[in-house]
Amino acid sequence: MVSEPKYIIIKNEIKQLILNGEYEVSSKIPSEAELKDKFNVSRHTIRQSIAELVNEGYLKKEQGSGTYVSNQYRLEQKDTSQKTIGVITTYLSDYIFPSIIRGIEDVLSKKGYALLLSSTQNNVENEKRSLEMMLEKRVDGLIIEPTKSANLNPNLNYYLGIQERGIPYVSINASYEELEAPEIRMDDRLASEKLTSHLLDLGHTRICMVTKTDDLQGKERMKGFVRAYSKINKAFDGNLMITFDTESIENLTKKIDRVLQLDNSPTAFVCYNDQIAVKVIERIQAIGKKIPQDISIVSHDNSFLSTATDVKLTSINHPKDQLGRDAANWIIQAIEKNSFKQDSIIYEPKLITRSSTSKNTEID
Amino acid sequence: MVSEPKYIIIKNEIKQLILNGEYEVSSKIPSEAELKDKFNVSRHTIRQSIAELVNEGYLKKEQGSGTYVSNQYRLEQKDTSQKTIGVITTYLSDYIFPSIIRGIEDVLSKKGYALLLSSTQNNVENEKRSLEMMLEKRVDGLIIEPTKSANLNPNLNYYLGIQERGIPYVSINASYEELEAPEIRMDDRLASEKLTSHLLDLGHTRICMVTKTDDLQGKERMKGFVRAYSKINKAFDGNLMITFDTESIENLTKKIDRVLQLDNSPTAFVCYNDQIAVKVIERIQAIGKKIPQDISIVSHDNSFLSTATDVKLTSINHPKDQLGRDAANWIIQAIEKNSFKQDSIIYEPKLITRSSTSKNTEID
DNA sequence: CTCCATAAGTTGTACGTACGTATATAGTAC
DNA sequence: GTACTATATACGTACGTACAACTTATGGAG
Structure with missing residues (x-):
């Protein structure tokens, strides 16, 4: 031998x-x-x-x-080559999400990361499936837009598991209050406050807020609305608060119509986002009223819908593409520098004034 | 660095x-x-x-x-239940792509497949990177929207490598002529022929075609335009053929303006897609002409842009979401039944008539 | 035609040298 | 005591040489 x-x-x-x-x-x-x-x-x-x-x-x-x-016997052979980032959003094709995803993808691909994509349709069961899939695929980082962020999330243990495994993650647009996760989002409360104050400054007093209640953005936007009123020491009419959630959105049209038919119907609307604004515009025009002469309207997100219809909406900016880029860079930083406790990024809202608002012409 | x-x-x-x-x-x-x-x-x-x-x-x-x-490409992951499908498109956020991706994602997630996403910006270098990434991540199937499909593709050997490894793949929207890959797409030639014939039927004779030359859809749409003319044994004016590609799209406005200022300027336009149509509409309105009274205009894809502006476009339908679903189901079938030689799916175009076309009022 | 020794080619082992880059530490200045 | 710097030390990269072990192709003997 x-x-x-x-x-x-x-x-x-x-x-x-x-x-x-x-x-x-x-x-x-x-x-x-x-x-x-x-x-x-x-x-x-x-x-x-x-x-x-x-x-x-x-x-x-x-x-x-x-x-x-080594203190661990061949724990796992860390795939040194290409890393994967998981991205979970509520929706994919609607509204501002394509821009966000595009921003993420652009940065990730340029930095040599792969992108594993999943959507939840704002349904927690789907979110669970997505999280399981991401864990099984052993993603190296996660960018998550929370599903039903205003409610108690039944998948919290998954998120804790993610933390335990040392997988960095960041929330976008909203976050789960129970987790102390870093977040990248617009300051929705201040945004709504600015919109509402804008209307108050124009002399409107009966302002209707239309907002969503099952995500944090909707709640924050409601808080901003309330704060704008309280800052000038006035109260708002509770009848002029329209709320909806993912499941009850079909009934929204009826709710809007009802408010428009009130004796003291509102002279202005603050909408959850441009999509809702378009709906409200349609109902206003259906009863023959004119924007902004009869009714003013403002909304969030400044999406393509803001200028798509004949009513050019006064809105609040939304970084969209940049938010995606920031999220991607954030997660890459977290992975490469192994620093999970990075700062959140909160964008400052800016009012974009267009032609959907005018002074209140009614006599008080 | x-x-x-x-x-x-x-x-x-x-x-x-x-x-x-x-x-x-x-x-x-x-x-x-x-x-x-x-x-x-x-x-x-x-x-x-x-x-x-x-x-x-x-x-x-x-x-x-x-x-x-080594030929052990997919050996070790054979046991893991969750499979991954790679999706490569030219763009992510623009136009009809979000809907397509949404359709794909919806089917894949419901069937328990993961989605690995990448975009090329219609750049072959990026396509190469994407393909490499997909291979490294060992996807079980590929859905690809070809990049610069009208040109000879420098990444053909990658595609051959994919075939060799027994990874099923399908092209959407277009395909590479050199490969005999199954494809899922609209019958673009017939679509363009229908649009052009529609205009010819309305009495238009000087019709301008605006089309893209670096993807197969653009070429097919041009062929359909030509065929519509030849079917009625007439010739079209070569000066009224405007072409562009990914890189030269900035000059498109100038080209349109030049055609509009011709002595025998066109009375109708066939546009590559709704995005281009919106551009053409803008230039037509800029010189004070009215649609459809002065000039008729038609386009492909029937996207949200078809009805977004005050001009409601006559267009050709595009399955979008359904195309994504069909592609996802196709690839799942291929994987589960191990049958790579499935049929292509070619959608039949349907004309959607709106108010952007009218009879030619000029005297011949 | 078959068998087998040989040559040629390919990877494996082992030596050596030199310099680059990252980390820890001892010493110095403040 | 703290902050910085210089130095020593450790691993990383890269060049080179020589020969061993093994496989394959070749060509001649039978």
Whole structure:
């Protein structure tokens, strides 16, 4: 029998030392130079031995520091090559989401990351499935737009599992209050406050708010509305608060119509977003009233819908594409610098004035 | 940023050659000596590169014989239940793409497949990166919207490599003529013929076609235009053919203006798609002409843009969401039934008549 | 035609040298 | 005591040489 090559003999000898505890877990083993002298071989041979042990998970090397006994037996072979980022949003094709996803994809692909995509249709069951899929695919980071962010989320344990595994993640547009996750979003409360104040400044007093109640954005936007009133020490009419959620959106038209037929119907609307605004515009025009002469209307997000119809909406900006880019860069930073506790990014809202608002002409 | 070490560069270069099929599965790659000369480095460096690829499972070495491309592409992940479908499109956020992607995602997630997404911006270099990424991530199927489908594609060898590995794939919207890949798309030629015939029926004779030349859809739509004329044995004016491509789209406005200022300016336009139609509408209105009284205009795709402006466009339907669903179901079928040679799906175009067309009022 | 020794080619082992880059530490200045 | 700097030390990259071990192709003997 031919004797085994030196580097195999040395490898086995070192392995023995590790296994019988001579080289303790997490401790530094002798340097390559020392081992070279000890075994009377070239450094190259030592490196060969150590390379195999590193590959098998017994050792870990740190440039400039030394070689250490690994504390985990081949825990997992970290796929060094291409990393994957998971992205979960409520919707994909609607509204501002394509721009957000595009921003994310653009940054990720330029940095050599793959993008695993999933949507929830704002349904927590789907969110669960998405999270399971992402975990199974072993994503290296997650960008999540929360589903039903205003409600208690039944998938919280999944998020905790993600944290436990050390997978960095960031919320966009909203976040779950129960988790202290970093978030990248618009300051929705201040945004709504600005919109409402704008209308109040124009002399409107009976302002109707139309907002969503099952996501945090809707709640925040409602809070902003309330705050604008309280800042000038006035109260708003509770009858002029229209709320809806993902499931009850079909009834929204009726609710709007009812408010428009009130004796003291509103002279202005603050809408949850441009999509809702378009709906409201349609109902206003259906009863023959004119915007902005009869009724003023404002909304959030400044999407393509803001200027798509004949009514050019006064709205609040939304970073969209930039938000996606920021989220992607955030998650890449978290992965590469291993820093999970990065800051949130909250965008400052800016009012974009168009022709959907005018002074209140009614006599008080 | 410091440049990467030689052995990493060489490693990646060899990996590419494997992924794009230049080094075929199970075939022998050049010897260390040959690679050494090819890359002009020492044999040691080559051995470093190859060692990593062997470790990652791309290569196998046999002493005395050579180094071979490993064929274990999908061996280890066979057990994992969750499969991944790669989707490569030219764009993500623009136009009809969000709907297509949504359709794909909806079907895939319901069937328990994961979706790996990438876009090319209609740039073949990006397409190459995307394909490499998909192969590295070991997707189980591919849905591809070809990039620059009218031109000879430099990434054909990647596609051949995909076929070799037995990964099913399907083209959407267009296809590469060099490959005999199944495709899911609109019958663009017939669509354009219908649009043009519609205008001819209305008495228009000087019709301007505005089309794209670097994708197959554009070429097909041009052919349909030509065929409509030839069916009634008439010739069209070559001066009224406006072409553009991804890179020259900035000059399009000028080209349109020039045609509009011709002595015998057109009385109707056939547009590549709604996006282009909106541009043409803007230029027509800029010179004070009215649609459809002065000039008629038709376009493809029936997107939200068809009805977004005050001009409601006569257009050709596009399945969008359904196309995405069909593509997803197609690829799932191919995987589960292991049948790669499924039929293509070609949608029949339907004319959707709105108010952007009227009879030619000019005297012949 | 078959068998087998040989040559040629390929990867494996092992040595050496030199310099680059990252980390830890001891010493210095403040 | 703190902050910075210089130095030593560790691993990383890259060049080179030589020969061993193994496989495959070749060509001649039978």
